[in-house]
Amino acid sequence: MRLLILVLLLVSPLCFSKTVVVIESYHKEYKWDADYLVAIESVLGAEHDIHVLALDTKRLPKSEWPQKAASIQNSVAEIKPDVAILGDDNAFSLMAQHLVDQNIPVVFFGVNGTPDQHPTLEHPLVTGVLERPFFEQSIRHLRKVLRQRENFLILMDDSITMRNAVNDYFGDKRRAEIYGSRVDIVQTNDKDTWLSTAENAYTKYDAIIIGTHHTIRDTGNNYVQPKELINQAHLSSPVPIFSFWDISIGAKEALGGFTISAYQEGFTGARLASLILNGIQPDRIPQIKSLSGHYVYSKSGMAHWNIELSPLVASQANFIE
Missing domain, CATH: 3.40.50.2300 (Response regulator)
Incomplete structure (x- = not known):
C-alpha cells in the first residue's frame, strides 16, 4: 500500500x-x-x-x-x-x-x-x-563531511515534540551506535544546561547536531528566544554545530546538515x-x-568551523549567504 x-x-x-x-x-x-x-x-x-x-x-x-x-x-x-x-x-x-x-x-x-x-x-x-528528524541519514552524511566523526552529540529541548521524535527512533535509549559512530542524546529545557552542554561538547564529541530548542527557559523561568540561544552556542562551541532543521541554519547559527x-x-x-x-x-x-530532506549549508558557518564539502555534496547543497 x-x-x-x-x-x-x-x-x-x-x-x-x-x-x-x-x-x-x-x-x-x-x-x-x-x-x-x-x-x-x-x-x-x-x-x-x-x-x-x-x-x-x-x-x-x-x-x-x-x-x-x-x-x-x-x-x-x-x-x-x-x-x-x-x-x-x-x-x-x-x-x-x-x-x-x-x-x-x-x-x-x-x-x-x-x-x-x-x-x-x-x-x-x-x-x-x-x-x-533524519537521525540515521544525518549521521551517515556527517561521517562523510567530517574528518573526526566517531562521537556525536544530539542536543534538543525536552519538549513533547522532541521526546516523541527520539522515542520513535531510539526507544528509551539515549545512547546508540549509528554507522559505527557513538551518538549521545541530551534533552533539557534549562538554558544554562543547554549552553554548558554545547560549550563543553568538545571534551567528548566531534560535532553537535541540534534539534528544536524552542521550549528553553532561564533560571527566572523567562522564555529564551531560539535564535538567541543558538547564537550563543555558535560563538562558544569549539566543535561544529549542525542541525536537523534548515530553519536553524544561518549566520551565527548552525552551519548545515541534511535537514527536513x-x-x-x-x-x-x-x-x-x-x-x-x-x-x-x-x-x-x-x-x-x-x-x-535536503543539504543546507551556511557559508559563514563553514568558514567559522573550517568545514569543506566534497564536490559531490556541494553540488547537491543549498547555500545560505
Whole structure:
C-alpha cells in the first residue's frame, strides 16, 4: 500500500476545481510556513481555490489561542472547504477534531505528536506526514563531511515534540551506535544546561547536531528566544554545530546538515490532499513519515568551523549567504 501511495503521489491527476483551506500553526512570514505555502501553491494552486488561515501561535500568547481557534472555525464554516491541510502540531491540536466533526477531511504535515497527544490522528478522515528528524541519514552524511566523526552529540529541548521524535527512533535509549559512530542524546529545557552542554561538547564529541530548542527557559523561568540561544552556542562551541532543521541554519547559527525541508513537507501534504480531492478516502491513504530532506549549508558557518564539502555534496547543497 505504501508503494501504491508513493506512485499516486507522483502521477495522480488533479480533478476539477475544489476548495482547500490551509491552516498554519504560525504565520506566513515565518520561513517554515512561507516555504511550505509555496509548495502547496505549486501543487494545488493552478486548479483549486486555496484559502490560508493563520493561528499565529508563535506570536500570540497561549491564553489567546482558543479565541483565535474559534475565529478560524468561523472562517472555515464560511469557506466550506473540500479538504483542510494543517501545518504543524498546534494547528492539529487546535483544529483537527473540529474539522472532522464537520465531516471535513484533514491532511497534516509537520506533526511530531503521536495519538497519545493527538487522538484525532486515528480518525478515518485524517491522513498526512508525520515529521521525524533524519537521525540515521544525518549521521551517515556527517561521517562523510567530517574528518573526526566517531562521537556525536544530539542536543534538543525536552519538549513533547522532541521526546516523541527520539522515542520513535531510539526507544528509551539515549545512547546508540549509528554507522559505527557513538551518538549521545541530551534533552533539557534549562538554558544554562543547554549552553554548558554545547560549550563543553568538545571534551567528548566531534560535532553537535541540534534539534528544536524552542521550549528553553532561564533560571527566572523567562522564555529564551531560539535564535538567541543558538547564537550563543555558535560563538562558544569549539566543535561544529549542525542541525536537523534548515530553519536553524544561518549566520551565527548552525552551519548545515541534511535537514527536513518545509517545502518537501508541504509538497507531500499537498499531493496527499490531491488524492482526496480525486475521490480517495483518507483512511485508504496510510500516514507516512517525512520522505526526504535536503543539504543546507551556511557559508559563514563553514568558514567559522573550517568545514569543506566534497564536490559531490556541494553540488547537491543549498547555500545560505
